[in-house]
């Protein structure tokens with residue numbers, strides 16, 4: 001189990017993280033979300049042992065994670081970290097990069113394992129290609145596969161699919177997160193993207209103002225977002241009294257109701273339209289099946 005106890009950290013006197021406590025069980029997927037600059041990457045770096053801690057402790061099972069003051073080489077064999085920079089060997093092939101940490105004494109196993117991982121990240125067509133010739137998204141996949149090559153007990157992922165196009169993102173997410181579950185590898189994922197979380201994370205931590213403001217399952221946080229910051233992660237939302245935070249898909253346009261608004265804009269969303277409307281003094285957003293005329297009077301109800 002990963003255990004973070006009362007961690008407080010700052011690069012300077014200003015604290016980036018304060019009194020952070022959480023646990024991650026083997027095989028568990030924990031998502032860390034928060035605004036840009038809220039300390040997600042810093043937290044991952046601390047979990048990896050990149051910095052020394054003055055306050056707080058981190059353990060994986062019985063082993064304390066310590067920083068460069070105690071370790072000549074940063075990091076631990078049981079843990080891998082995929083950063084936003086990838087850190088690959090550009091002049092060698094995809095296969096060689098993925099197999100870098102696998103022993104040459106077991107050539108057959110190395111070949112099978114490398115092939116399996118190339119399939120997980122769907123790079124079969126590029127196995128023999130030199131990494132410097134790959135796109136950003138392809139490099140990100142190589143970095144993911146390489147981190148998985150040695151079957152770490154825990155994997156730290158910083159925006160793991162940020163460079164990968166939408167055509168391939170969903171399939172790749174499923175491959176990678178299912179693979180981690182299958183191998184019982186714990187993972188901590190820092191992300192801005194709700195699709196990295198919904199359907200995959202067991203627990204979610206929300207960082208705000210240097211602290212964890214909430215830790216819960218994605219389902220519970222989606223249903224009961226508690227703050228605008230949390231709701232904004234999941235989608236377009238409104239604050240409508242006396243209901244509180246309601247998502248755009250919880251507002252339904254009806255023939256008549258007490259709640260009247262005026263249409264200001266319609267945005268095509270794919271499966272629906274997002275209607276921007278003026279309600280009393282505020283702009284609200286309503287999910288609706290059609291585009292609506294500007295300045296049309298509409299009535300809506302709130303589905304709770």
Ligand SMILES: Nc1ncnc2c1ncn2[C@@H]1O[C@H](COP(=O)(O)OP(=O)(O)OP(=O)(O)O)[C@@H](O)[C@H]1O
Pocket residue numbers: 011012016034035036037038039040041042043190
């Ligand atoms: N090496 C560093 N030295 C000094 N300050 C840093 C360093 N790295 C990050 N910071 C600061 O620490 C704070 C948290 O940064 P961090 O990169 O952890 O945030 P983040 O939540 O990962 O952001 P993003 O979502 O944009 O990646 C920011 O104010 C940032 O400017």
